[in-house]
Amino acid sequence: MxxxxxxxxxxxxxxxxxxxTEKNTTRARYYLEKAAKAGHKGAPGTLGYLELNExxxxxxxxxxxxxxxxxxxxxxxxxxxxxxxxxxxxxPDPYYAHxxxxxxxxxxxxxxxxxxxxxxxxGIHNLTGNCPEGLKYIKMLSSQSTLVTRMLREATQxxxxxDYDAAALQYLVLAEAGVEVAQYNLAWxxxxxGSEMSIHxxxxxxxxxxxxxxxxxxxxxxxxxxxxxxxxxxxxxxxCYAAAADQGxxxxxxxxxxxSKDGIPVGTVAVNTTLHYFGPQPKxxxx
Numbered sequence: 001m002x003x004x005x006x007x008x009x010x011x012x013x014x015x016x017x018x019x020x021t022e023k024n025t026t027r028a029r030y031y032l033e034k035a036a037k038a039g040h041k042g043a044p045g046t047l048g049y050l051e052l053n054e055x056x057x058x059x060x061x062x063x064x065x066x067x068x069x070x071x072x073x074x075x076x077x078x079x080x081x082x083x084x085x086x087x088x089x090x091x092p093d094p095y096y097a098h099x100x101x102x103x104x105x106x107x108x109x110x111x112x113x114x115x116x117x118x119x120x121x122x123g124i125h126n127l128t129g130n131c132p133e134g135l136k137y138i139k140m141l142s143s144q145s146t147l148v149t150r151m152l153r154e155a156t157q158x159x160x161x162x163d164y165d166a167a168a169l170q171y172l173v174l175a176e177a178g179v180e181v182a183q184y185n186l187a188w189x190x191x192x193x194g195s196e197m198s199i200h201x202x203x204x205x206x207x208x209x210x211x212x213x214x215x216x217x218x219x220x221x222x223x224x225x226x227x228x229x230x231x232x233x234x235x236x237x238x239x240c241y242a243a244a245a246d247q248g249x250x251x252x253x254x255x256x257x258x259x260s261k262d263g264i265p266v267g268t269v270a271v272n273t274t275l276h277y278f279g280p281q282p283k284x285x286x287x
Contacts (some may be wrong), residue, residue, distance in 0.1 A: 165197055
């Protein structure tokens with residue numbers, strides 16, 4: 001254990017918590033400092049925790065958290081973001097905090113991912129919100145946690161049991177969190193079974209189909225293409241169909257087929273980086 005990082009760290013934690021030995025914060029610090037010098041990435045972060053919670057020393061805590069952060073410790077990165085967000089005595093910097101939340105998220109920290117999603121979607125201070133970018137963090141969260149998957153599964157089970165109210169509430173929570181498939185399912189549920197639901201979700205159909213379409217969900221983009229077609233907004237309709245086709249939606253390709261078949265003049269649209277012209281065939285001239 002003399003110079004082994006893990007052994008020194010474990011000894012420090014045991015003395016800090018009093019596991020298998022008498023609790024001794026002074027000796028715990030000694031071993032944690034040795035572990036930090038030996039290269040244990042979590043040891044400086046634990047010393048930072050002690051500085052913050054035992055001594056109320058924010059500056060000292062930040063010093064240690066920075067050490068652990070630079071060594072790749074996820075919790076330390078998250079702790080720096082929290083301090084920069086909420087500790088007024090440390091002159092908070094929301095932009096630096098946002099950056100650190102995103103780094104911690106990239107390292108797999110679930111809480112940091114949730115904060116990153118919220119801040120990115122809604123914006124902070126002078127930074128405007130970016131819903132599609134925020135959705136990436138929601139998707140990341142679903143891979144870090146089974147919560148989204150479990151809620152989607154439960155909503156599907158409620159739907160299969162004809163408990164449409166319960167299904168809608170589950171989808172609503174996920175839809176407001178930015179999960180595009182839940183937004184689509186909620187809108188479709190309101191459209192097809194709204195008369196059988198006792199709860200009323202204002203503007204459910206248009207709102208959640210359009211949110212899902214903006215978030216890049218192909219079936220919703222095709223739905224929006226249909227809506228714009230019926231309103232006579234053919235130029236925008238064609239581009240919605242093209243966006244849906246980019247996502248692999250057969251309905252998007254089907255919609256574009258009408259523009260091609262009837263020669264509807266909406267100009268050039270891109271599908272999977274390939275440009276397609278929709279309009280009357282040009283005249284051919286011969287000498």
